[in-house]
Amino acid sequence: MKFIYAFIAVGFSLLAPAAAAETIRVAIGTQDTTINCAAGGLLIRELGLLQKYLPKDGKYKDAKYEIEWKNFTSGAPLTNEMVAGKLDFGAMADFPGSFNGVAFQEAGKQSLFISVLSGSIKGSGNGIVVPAASSVQSLEQLKGKTISVPFASTAHGMLLRAIQNLDWDPQKDVRIISQAPEIAGSALRSNRIDAHADFVPFADLFPNRGFARKIFDGSQTGAPTFHGALVDAGYAAKYPEIVVAYLRAAIEADQLLAAEPEKYSELIEKVTGIEAEVNYLFHGPLGLQTRDMSWKPEYRQAVATSIDTLKLLKRTSRDLDTASFIDDQYIRAAFEQAGLDYGKQLSNYAQLPLAGTDALTGRPIIEFKRLAQIWVRGEDKVRHYASPESALGALAKLEGEGKDIRAFYTQAADSGIKLLASQAWFVRNTRGELNAFLLKDQAEQYARQHGGITLDFVSAASQQRAASR
Known part of the structure; x- marks a missing residue:
């Protein structure tokens, strides 16, 4: 060979x-x-x-x-x-x-x-977002609504598969219109569309800019x-x-x-x-x-x-x-x-590995299921933490010092995909551990099965801040 x-x-x-x-x-x-x-x-x-x-x-x-x-x-x-x-x-x-x-x-x-x-062999990267103020928390709630997408794009394929998985008729149960990302951004800001499906990086870029929320990730279709x-x-x-x-x-x-x-x-x-x-x-x-x-x-x-x-x-x-x-x-x-x-x-299906130490303890991180990361503006490297609760404790201290936080990341407990923590939902279990999820109903289902309470990011950060005092 x-x-x-x-x-x-x-x-x-x-x-x-x-x-x-x-x-x-x-x-x-x-x-x-x-x-x-x-x-x-x-x-x-x-x-x-x-x-x-x-x-x-x-x-x-x-x-x-x-x-x-x-x-x-x-x-x-x-x-x-x-x-x-x-x-x-x-x-x-x-x-x-x-x-x-x-x-x-x-x-x-x-x-x-x-x-x-x-x-992504799971399909992550593509996603569906709704306006930030929308009450919609999942794709199921978009039945009868208007969803825009760049036609004939990989996001269009994801949207059709997602609709098919719900046994919806794409001609009757939802209105799909063609819209480029730059047009969709304006439409989301002004609440002129119910939802928008898009490819890399827009389903995460729009939420990061504060005018949209991600309610569906392509990994939920399981289609590469x-x-x-x-x-x-x-x-x-x-x-x-x-x-x-x-x-x-x-x-x-x-x-x-x-x-x-x-x-x-x-x-x-x-x-x-x-x-x-x-x-x-x-x-x-x-x-x-x-x-x-x-x-x-x-x-x-x-x-x-x-x-x-x-x-x-x-x-x-x-x-x-x-x-x-x-x-x-x-x-x-x-x-x-x-x-x-x-x-x-x-034959290698692994994500790009992380070789780093916990920013608080200095010990090597060997378990990544509950990894959390903070990027402080002005710092060349992202800080790594072994758990969301550890990172939230550090976040409270950093904010108290007047640091500008560029991003907070966490890994989803179910799918393992990286999330913008400000968009995530958390479940605090009876041991005080936090597990992150993309969707509210995913978090609530986990809480019902394993015990614990469901929190949005602001509530999880507030609780951790109070516990750190």
Whole structure:
């Protein structure tokens, strides 16, 4: 197998025509505000990583590169420019990525899905929010209401699956309208819609900005979702080494995010305006999604499901052969060149691990089910705590010292996903321990089964503050 990958990584040059003295365009479409694409776009561009890996020997010895970047707010216009031959690479989610493959096919061309960038086999990242003042606490309460969503997006697929799981008729039991994230934000602020379903990071960004509450997370559907990278197949056939170089740059970007998530969350904020605390929610240890560049079976299935749903939505009538559309030879070659074990990563389903000590006791944290974290404004690193009650005690002290708290995170007791604690519900059990949940009814059910009282974040913080006096 190593011989095969080495041939892919090095021997491409034996198969392709010479590119001596050629000026080669490398045109990449990014989605900067879709922060799970960061390792395939924004960070590569901002840190100049692609230039490190573009081939400069053999048939590329005298080649000159023209690197072009173009940013988009969604996948559809990016796909239009790829099909028109204006872009060579693009980064987008499973649904728009599948539509990319269909659009190329309809134009008599072919695109390839070459790598995952970040995702969740549970489906977390997509979500549904309601206006902050809404009385709605769960999706079930939205029957007969209006829900907006960017049509043909991965969030649209999540919404349809969620409705199907409730045995609702999407044509009768709920009114679904198309709305882009930037329009939905204004509509939520002015209470002009009952709810909005969206993709990364908006279902968490809007609550963080205070004008919405998250009442459904995509993990509740159990349907995998991801963002990944695509390339024009014709371009890949002509310049396979450049495709591998692009993925080498993405691998380094991913490694940098893993090593210093706070630093690069700040960089993403500087470029996009999306707050670093939301970026850290995804990219930090035990984050809401897992950065993973391997083609796990669940992500392959997500593509197939996306194609089926696009047909259901009548956005296409075409079938797309996922076996040829998903092409992992380039990411395998990039892993090989980087000295990484692709097979090992393929079997690794763990979240980005946390190796840290409790900010109060200094002892290593070895159990993460009740992990809580505080990011103090002006501090380079997030503080870690072994439990929510420990972190809330520290929060009271920090606020007493006049510290500005940037974010408070906690892990959901049931799903294990990272939560913005200010949006969470807590159950204090008879031992005084706090367990966090995304939804009020999840917390109340846990309290009924295990004993304890249900609290919102303000009440939990108030109780802990009183106990600390």
